[in-house]
Amino acid sequence: xxxxxxxxxxxxxxxxxxxxxxxxxxxxxxxxxxxxxxxxxxxxxxxxxxxxxxxxxxxxxxxxxxxxxxxxxxxxxxxxxxxxxxxxxxxxxxxxxxxxxxxxxxxxxxxxxxxxxxxxxxxxxxxxxxxxxxxxxxxxxxxxxxxxxxxxxxxxxxxxxxxxxxxxxxxxxxxxxxxxxxxxxxxxxxxxxxxxxxxxxxxxxxxxxxxxxxxxxxxxxxxxxxxxxxxxxxxxxxxxxxxxxxxxxxxxxxxxxxxxxxxxxxxxxxxxxxxxxxxxxxxxxxxxxxxxxxxxxxxxxxxxxxxxxxxxxxxxxxxxxx
Numbered sequence: 585x586x587x588x589x590x591x592x593x594x595x596x597x598x599x600x601x602x603x604x605x606x607x608x609x610x611x612x613x614x615x616x617x618x619x620x621x622x623x624x625x626x627x628x629x630x631x632x633x634x635x636x637x638x639x640x641x642x643x644x645x646x647x648x649x650x651x652x653x654x655x656x657x658x659x660x661x662x663x664x665x666x667x668x669x670x671x672x673x674x675x676x677x678x679x680x681x682x683x684x685x686x687x688x689x690x691x692x693x694x695x696x697x698x699x700x701x702x703x704x705x706x707x708x709x710x711x712x713x714x715x716x717x718x719x720x721x722x723x724x725x726x727x728x729x730x731x732x733x734x735x736x737x738x739x740x741x742x743x744x745x746x747x748x749x750x751x752x753x754x755x756x757x758x759x760x761x762x763x764x765x766x767x768x769x770x771x772x773x774x775x776x777x778x779x780x781x782x783x784x785x786x787x788x789x790x791x792x793x794x795x796x797x798x799x800x801x802x803x804x805x806x807x808x809x810x811x812x813x814x815x816x817x818x819x820x821x822x823x824x825x826x827x828x829x830x831x832x833x834x835x836x837x838x839x840x841x842x843x844x845x846x847x848x849x850x851x852x853x854x855x856x857x858x859x860x861x862x863x864x865x866x867x868x869x870x871x872x873x874x875x876x877x878x879x880x881x882x883x884x885x886x887x888x889x890x891x892x893x894x895x896x897x898x899x900x901x902x903x904x905x906x
Contacts, residue, residue: 702823737837
């Protein structure tokens with residue numbers, strides 16, 4: 585964590601410590617936006633000693649270059665910080681209104697078998713000095729980390745923050761504690777993935793015998809979001825020329841499962857529940873997003889069951905569609 589420097593720095597640091605202790609801190613989103621707010625206060629209100637409504641309103645006002653969703657992402661942590669202060673009687677500042685979420689038209693990349701084969705071939709053939717720590721760690725970790733994302737559908741943040749104590753290699757179960765919505769859930773590993781995880785654990789334990797995170801980075805830390813993005817693109821573009829992201833492996837997992845149901849009976853209500861819980865959705869409706877990515881699924885459901893798509897699967901919210 586970088587040091588905060590504005591007049592709010594003691595209160596901001598106390599807020600961050602509280603959020604981390606409560607396991608409700610999102611370092612990928614909250615940290616950079618809170619740092620930006622701190623620098624804004626330091627630069628624009630260098631003589632201020634207390635937080636004012638003017639400071640908050642000016643920062644949280646939607647900018648011309650923003651849509652609702654980008655504004656939400658920027659100001660949400662500041663609104664949360666104000667709520668923290670209000671509950672403790674440290675300010676009477678009004679909470680700014682958070683813009684409504686906008687529906688997004690984003691369509692994830694549809695991986696082909698050839699693309700995935702190319703990608704994992706690149707992951708399995710990373711060059712570098714095996715005796716040097718950083719190249720060695722990359723060669724060991726990258727193939728396993730991305731196979732876990734591919735085979736389990738967990739979020740990239742869930743994989744990065746996965747702790748050793750939350751991985752049951754005897755039963756093959758992941759206890760996902762650090763997630764997008766901070767909701768704990770469990771994921772059962774495929775047998776083949778479990779064996780790979782066991783092999784990785786035995787190998788990485790030789791170099792990090794007392795590690796905290798299952799995929800350890802330097803200083804007993806976890807890998808950053810930028811590290812995962814950078815490594816994915818490096819491996820992806822070795823043999824593929826289409827745009828893709830690591831997070832889209834989660835979308836692939838969902839649609840691959842749904843496609844597999846079409847010739848294996850329906851029971852969509854039960855299967856929807858299982859998929860939703862495994863993927864850590866807080867609402868069943870959130871899982872519907874993935875149904876929209878399977879071409880012609882609505883027509884197939886109606887043809888085989890006599891029921892409409894909307895009767896079986898409720899309308900989706902926008903929790904996952906972003």
